[in-house]
Amino acid sequence: MKYSIGVELGVKNIVAGILDKNGKLIRRDAVPTNKNKDFKEIIKDLCSLIKKITADEDIELRSVKYIGVGCPGVTDNKHGVILKNYSLNFTNANVRDEIQKYLKIPVFIENDANCVAIAEYLLGAAYGTESSLIIKVGVGIGGGIIIDGSIYNGFNFGGTEFGHMVIDYKGRSCSCGRKGCWEQYVSGSALIDQTRQLASENPDSILGNMVKNNVAQITELTIFEAAKAGDEKAKKYCSEFIDYFAEGLTNIVNILMPEVVIIAGPISKLGNTIVKPLVELLKERIYSKELNLPEFKMAEMGNAGIIVGAAMLGAFKDERLDDLV
Amino acid sequence: MKYSIGVELGVKNIVAGILDKNGKLIRRDAVPTNKNKDFKEIIKDLCSLIKKITADEDIELRSVKYIGVGCPGVTDNKHGVILKNYSLNFTNANVRDEIQKYLKIPVFIENDANCVAIAEYLLGAAYGTESSLIIKVGVGIGGGIIIDGSIYNGFNFGGTEFGHMVIDYKGRSCSCGRKGCWEQYVSGSALIDQTRQLASENPDSILGNMVKNNVAQITELTIFEAAKAGDEKAKKYCSEFIDYFAEGLTNIVNILMPEVVIIAGPISKLGNTIVKPLVELLKERIYSKELNLPEFKMAEMGNAGIIVGAAMLGAFKDERLDDLV
Numbered sequence: 001m002k003y004s005i006g007v008e009l010g011v012k013n014i015v016a017g018i019l020d021k022n023g024k025l026i027r028r029d030a031v032p033t034n035k036n037k038d039f040k041e042i043i044k045d046l047c048s049l050i051k052k053i054t055a056d057e058d059i060e061l062r063s064v065k066y067i068g069v070g071c072p073g074v075t076d077n078k079h080g081v082i083l084k085n086y087s088l089n090f091t092n093a094n095v096r097d098e099i100q101k102y103l104k105i106p107v108f109i110e111n112d113a114n115c116v117a118i119a120e121y122l123l124g125a126a127y128g129t130e131s132s133l134i135i136k137v138g139v140g141i142g143g144g145i146i147i148d149g150s151i152y153n154g155f156n157f158g159g160t161e162f163g164h165m166v167i168d169y170k171g172r173s174c175s176c177g178r179k180g181c182w183e184q185y186v187s188g189s190a191l192i193d194q195t196r197q198l199a200s201e202n203p204d205s206i207l208g209n210m211v212k213n214n215v216a217q218i219t220e221l222t223i224f225e226a227a228k229a230g231d232e233k234a235k236k237y238c239s240e241f242i243d244y245f246a247e248g249l250t251n252i253v254n255i256l257m258p259e260v261v262i263i264a265g266p267i268s269k270l271g272n273t274i275v276k277p278l279v280e281l282l283k284e285r286i287y288s289k290e291l292n293l294p295e296f297k298m299a300e301m302g303n304a305g306i307i308v309g310a311a312m313l314g315a316f317k318d319e320r321l322d323d324l325v
Numbered sequence: 326m327k328y329s330i331g332v333e334l335g336v337k338n339i340v341a342g343i344l345d346k347n348g349k350l351i352r353r354d355a356v357p358t359n360k361n362k363d364f365k366e367i368i369k370d371l372c373s374l375i376k377k378i379t380a381d382e383d384i385e386l387r388s389v390k391y392i393g394v395g396c397p398g399v400t401d402n403k404h405g406v407i408l409k410n411y412s413l414n415f416t417n418a419n420v421r422d423e424i425q426k427y428l429k430i431p432v433f434i435e436n437d438a439n440c441v442a443i444a445e446y447l448l449g450a451a452y453g454t455e456s457s458l459i460i461k462v463g464v465g466i467g468g469g470i471i472i473d474g475s476i477y478n479g480f481n482f483g484g485t486e487f488g489h490m491v492i493d494y495k496g497r498s499c500s501c502g503r504k505g506c507w508e509q510y511v512s513g514s515a516l517i518d519q520t521r522q523l524a525s526e527n528p529d530s531i532l533g534n535m536v537k538n539n540v541a542q543i544t545e546l547t548i549f550e551a552a553k554a555g556d557e558k559a560k561k562y563c564s565e566f567i568d569y570f571a572e573g574l575t576n577i578v579n580i581l582m583p584e585v586v587i588i589a590g591p592i593s594k595l596g597n598t599i600v601k602p603l604v605e606l607l608k609e610r611i612y613s614k615e616l617n618l619p620e621f622k623m624a625e626m627g628n629a630g631i632i633v634g635a636a637m638l639g640a641f642k643d644e645r646l647d648d649l650v
Contacts, residue, residue, distance in 0.1 A: 074613055083616070084615055084616075091615075129480075130480060131479070143580075147472065147477060152472060153582070154456070154581060154582025154583065155454075155455060155456055155582060155619065156582060156613075156616045156617050157582075158613035158616045159580060159581055160580060160582075161612045161613070162579075162580060165576040165579060165580060166492055166576055167491055167492065167494050168494040169492050169493040169494075169505070169572060171494065176610075176612050177610065178575070244494075250503070251489075251491055252580070254484070254486040255468075255484060255487060255577070255581075256479060256484055257480060257481060257482075257483045257485075285501075285502065285503055287486045287489040288483035290408075290409055290416075291399065291408070291409075
C-alpha cells in the first residue's frame, strides 16, 4: 500500500493529512505554527507531525510516496522553495531541502490556493474540465488557474493575485500600496471588520444582539446569518458585498473565461445564497452576453482542500495520477 | 515554393497579404469593406482580393498552403466561424465554408488581437518566450494570451476582453453596460475624443493650433505630439492616460504575470515615451515587488501584425512551423 502526505503550512496551524491510494483522507492532525521560531524549527515541527501521524496509523515512512506542502505566498514549485511569505516572514526558504533532512521522501510545494485548485480539479468541483478557476475568499483573496491539466502561475510564480485587482481606482487603501483592490471589498477580513463595525454602531439591532456577548466569535458568515434573520443593515451590506464580488468576478471572467469558476473558503458554505445572485449579476455584466457562461460552483473539498491538493502534488506534477487515484 | 495568405477582415478595409515560406510578406493589397453588403458578399470580395494578389504575383492557387483570417469579435477557431462581430454585424458566420466555395484551400480564422499575438510570438517581440500577453490599443482594447505556444482564449472563445475590466467602479459609462471599463480611459477612441474636446475648449493652445484646420486628421498620437511641443493641458492628459494605462496593466500583470507584455496599436510608435513611465508605475504598484517584472516591449510587426499572424495560423495550429519559417 502506498500513501502520500499533504501539509497545510498555515499562519496559525500546521495541518498534516495522510491520503491513501484511493485519494481518501484517512488521518488528519494539527499543531500550532510557532511564529516566533525560525523557518528551520517550524519545518522540524512539521516533520515531527508527519512522523507522529504515520506512526499512529502504523504506516512505515517508506510506504509514503510523496510529501506535498501548501502555503500562502509565492512558491517556486520547481525548486521547492517559498520565495516570499509575508505572514510567516519567510524569504527564499528551501522547504524541500529542509524537510529532506528529516524525511527521505520526494517533496513538492505549491501555493495554498493552487493546492485547492488541484484538489478540486482531481477530485472535486472542477473534475473533468479543461480550464478552471478557484477564487478562495480567505483572509484576503487567493486564486488558482488550471489550464489543460496544469497550474498556470506566471513566469516567476507571481501570478493569480486576483485580490490585488483594482476595481475602484480611488477606493479603499490596500496594504499593497494601491487603492480600491478587490480584496478590500471581498474577503474574510472585509466581512469580519464590517460586521464588527455594524454591530458596534447598532447594538440593539438583530446583528448587535447576535454578537453582543461574543464579539470574538464573529465569523465570515455572521453578517449573512443576521441578514437572513431580518437585520436590514446587514441585508444592505450583504447585497453590496455580492455586488462587489460580481464586479471583480466579471472582470476575471471577461479576461479568462474558464469552463468552471469555483468559490472556496468559509463563504462557500453559503451556497446558493451567494451563487444565485452572483450568477444573475454576471449575466447582466459580462461582455459577451450571447455566449454560454462558465459554470459557478462552490468548492467541494471543504477545509481539506489544501492538504488533499498538497498530497496530490507529486502525482499531479509527475503526471502519474494512476499511482494515486 | 509554398505560400500562405493572411487576411485582415476589418471594419473599414479587407487587407490581404502573401507570406513566402520564409515568413516574408511579399505582397499586400486592400479593398474597402462594404458594410452594406451581407456576410456572403463580403467574403466574395475577400476571395476576389486573394485571387487578384496571387494572380498579380504569378502565384498559382495550388501553391497556397493556408489561408488565415483575422477579425475583431468572438471567433470559434475550431470550426472557422465568427460567432459574434458587433462592428460588422455578423452572428455565427461560417467564414471557412464560405471561403471554400471559391478557394479550395485550408482556412483558419482567429480574433485579430490573437493574430497579432501569434505574429509577435513567432516572428517578433515575444519570440522565444513561454508566456506572452498582447495589449492592442485600437478603437478599444484587444488582447491576446499565449501560454506554452498556444493561444488561450477561454472555453467558449470569449476570453481576453481586457478592455472590459472595470478599474473605476463608479466611473465612465461603457457600451457594454458597465461603468469604469479600462477602455473608456485607455483606447484610441478615448485618446481621439479627448484630443478633440481639449482642442475645441482651448482653440488658442498649442494643441488647438495644431488641429485648427484639420480636426478630422486627429490621430491617437496628436495629443502626445502637442504634449511634446509644450502644451500644458495635453501634458496633463497624457500623464493621466499613462496612469490609467498602468492601473489596468498592473491588474493584468498581478493576475497573469506573463514573461513579456507587448503593446500594439498606433501608440506603439511612441516607444519609450510610454514604456518608461509605464514600467516605473508598474514597479511601484505591482503586488509581488521583490520578483522580476515581465519585460515590456512595443510590437515589432507594426500594422502587418494581423495579416502576418493570420497567414501563420495554419502552420501554428498544425504545429508545422518548419513548413513556413
